[in-house]
Amino acid sequence: MFTPPYPIMTPRLVLRPFTEADLDDLHAFHSLPEVTRYLYWDARTREETKAALDRKIACASLGEDGDVLSVAAALAGGGPVIGDLTLFLRSREHRQGEIGFVFNPAYQGRGLATEAAREILRIGFEGLGLHRVHGNCDARNTASARLMERLGMRKEAHLVENEFFAGAWSDELVYAMLAREWHAGAASA
Incomplete structure (x- = not known):
């Protein structure tokens, strides 16, 4: 079983497991139709957000195929x-x-999502020793x-x-990175 060394600090963020105290913050953006427009779930009610949060709290480590690590990014x-x-x-x-990510649009345009997602890639490549990490998005989701x-x-x-x-029928984009690309990028950063 692998659990990241929480909390993970970046210059502007703290990455950590979700807690029950995160309900209001999570619901603030999980409830927005513009956030869920390209996701597999619709804007959530408070009860639906609570159920999603409960699932996220249970996903704090990885061990077997199909496991999910859910990480909260807090200022x-x-x-x-x-x-x-x-x-x-x-x-x-x-x-x-x-990799997957959903961010509160009130904080977009500041590089915070990039800062946080970079740490998730680090967990994958350096913590878990993954060879390849991919991410998918609807082709209309340019952000x-x-x-x-x-x-x-x-x-x-x-x-x-x-x-x-x-x-409607939609197109999907697939992005990926290999461990050697991660390490080459990390060395040049």
Whole structure:
């Protein structure tokens, strides 16, 4: 079982497991239709956010294929939770992971999502020893695509009309990074 060395401090953020005290902060952005527009769930009621938070609290470590690590990104100095990050362990044998992220739009445009997501990649490559981490997004979700590009992930695929999503066919983008690319980027940073 792998548990990251919490708390993880960045210049402006604290990454840590979710707690029950995070309900209001999480609901502040999980309840926004513009946040969930390209996600597999709709804007959540407070009760739905509470149920999601309970699942996130239970996902504080990784061990087996299919396990999920849920990480809260809070502003340093006791600020609110502004981000919800996920690392999926897709295959231990093939050392494959997947990254996901959802952020409060009130804090967009400051590089905070990039700062937090970079640490999730670090957990994957340096903590878990993954070989490859990928991330997917709806092709219309340009903010997520740009974030993955800022992280140094390369676009591997543009899948055309591969999912029937929210009543229409949608395209999906797949981005990925290999461990050697992570280490080369970390060395040059």
